[in-house]
Amino acid sequence: MLMAIGSLTAMGVTLGTILGAAARYLHVEENPLEEELKAMLPGSQCGQCGYVGCGQAAAALAKGEAPVTLCPPGGKAVIEALAKKLGVSADLSEHEEKGPEHAYVIEGLCIGCTRCIRECTTDSILGANKLMHTIIVESCHGCGKCVEVCPTEAIVMKPIEVTLNTWHWPKPEVAHHVTVH
């Protein structure tokens, strides 16, 4: 009986010490602010902010490396929420509401410099030196980095169009007629 109590106590003490030490030495620095900011972002991982996903964008926001206006799909609502959380004032004057976009090469203007190809994080630009480039729309995530590097302004951002395959019914608008007696 005593043996059992003793050995279990000894085991508990040893394992507890190891766990306690591990928690101290293997501690991962986590910013609770980052998690909160991430929850505010749309979570579509669209990459239009220039970061790979919303998690990375939230990290940059938390460190103050990114402006609160970074998220185009989030729109005004997200900007205001982020600004409130971070205690900064948001400049909404230059903000325009827009949906998801993709890049588009104006073929007549492209000189085939390959600068955009090097910039594209998803390998969505097809082309070669001195040959016209084109965008693979299916894998373009609309970050707009290619637009910035294009020396001839041959790349523009276009909204992703609704097609017969992506269209769906909108939410029904229902005005409930309530009779008051």
Added chain:
Amino acid sequence: MKLFPVRGGIHPDYRKEQTSEKAIVAMPLPAALYIPLQQHIGAPAEALVQAGDVVKKGQKIGRNQGAVSATQHAPTSGRIASVTEVPAPHPSGLPTLTIVIEPDGKDEWAELPAPIADPFAADMQTINARVAESGIVGMGGAAFPSAIKLNLGTQKKLHTLLLNGAECEPFLTCDDRVMREHADEVIDGARIMAHALGVPNIVIGIEDNKPQAADIMRKAASAFANIQIAVVPVQYPMGSEKHLVQAITGKETPARMLTADLGIVVHNVATARAVHHAVRFGRPLIARVVTVSGGALREPRNVEVAIGTKISDLVEFCGGFAQRPERVVNGGPMMGQPLPSLDAPVVKGTSGILALTAEEISDRPTSACIRCGTCVTICPCGLSPVEMSSFIRKDNLEVAAKLGVMDCISCGSCSWVCPSHIPLVHYFNYAKGMLNAQTRDQRKNERIKTLVEARTIRIEKAAEAKKAALAAKKPAAAAAPAAPATTTEEKANA
């Protein structure tokens, strides 16, 4: 034949008498035909013609591309006026790439593929290839490429071909008339399809409100011991393939599975007729029977019409409107979709064009839910419309999905029965669209993630290779100083 009960359902006012006793009439060719490259589920066809080309009747003008797609053919001889965007017969009214043909009036046939002399001696690949080549899609409305469904025999253990002649939608009588007037063609098509599927049994399901069709089909099928006619009770939505299978076998198709998992493949009766034409005569699918009906129409009738005929031309052929229609519907009144424009053409999946009056639509103001539970009782899929709609109203789609909104077949019975006139099925169509869009976005994000990762790995490897090359060159550098050749990308990422 022993039948089994099916859950739920409704009994709307069928109004089929407007067209059911009128024989199919062929419509003369209009001034222009509009053939959309996408008339089916899947990828659009690729145009094989351009403006100015001269085509003959039955000539292939659109090639299928991708795993799920269908070919398109010229419904008559003439000149290609253009390949341009035209409003699709779709509730969105969005434009879709369409081949416009100006008929030359000669209606001259192109050289067609040779008839398959003895289809029952041919192997299933030959028949499937012919069905695919003929551009045949499901003609009940969903327009799924038929050859793919006929190929299911190679993937699943099948035992029965169920021919769907239930036609449970009010107003529609095109399948009824096809069965009455072309029973032999339908039966022959069904036998060819059963052979292609490798199934021994054929069951033809017909609702009890079409006794003449059932009699004629029974007579036409009497020579074949493996064909049974099942007269199923009148109960909307009996024509839903899963429910028809349940009525005939007593087995319910599990959620997110196919009737083929129960060993049964369902095809529409008009599709069987199209298969008969393709196999026996080499004729592609270039015309179909459409019910043109509704209170606002002067002469409701069943019309055999060339694919691509503008709906306005079809309405004109039926005497035009007697009064301004409150809504023009593509399909039946329960599951059909409103048409924003009469400029859209008739396509392979168009079963009906209904010009409905305000009285026939009876749009009424919505009031609050009284929690009567009728929608739960009648839901043929065993769902709880009241609960799902309240979550969708608050945009809580996650919970709606858990409650099974994706298993809703959009039959509209709940909306029809609701005493508060809550647009329940509209909520479900919205939720299904949103959930599908979310799945598409997720898939795209996953694809983007893999692309980003692949690129990172490639760049790292290139950098390492460069380092290694540099290190290898260093000792030898004094002897032979040669500049290492770098690629554009290495330069960029240096």
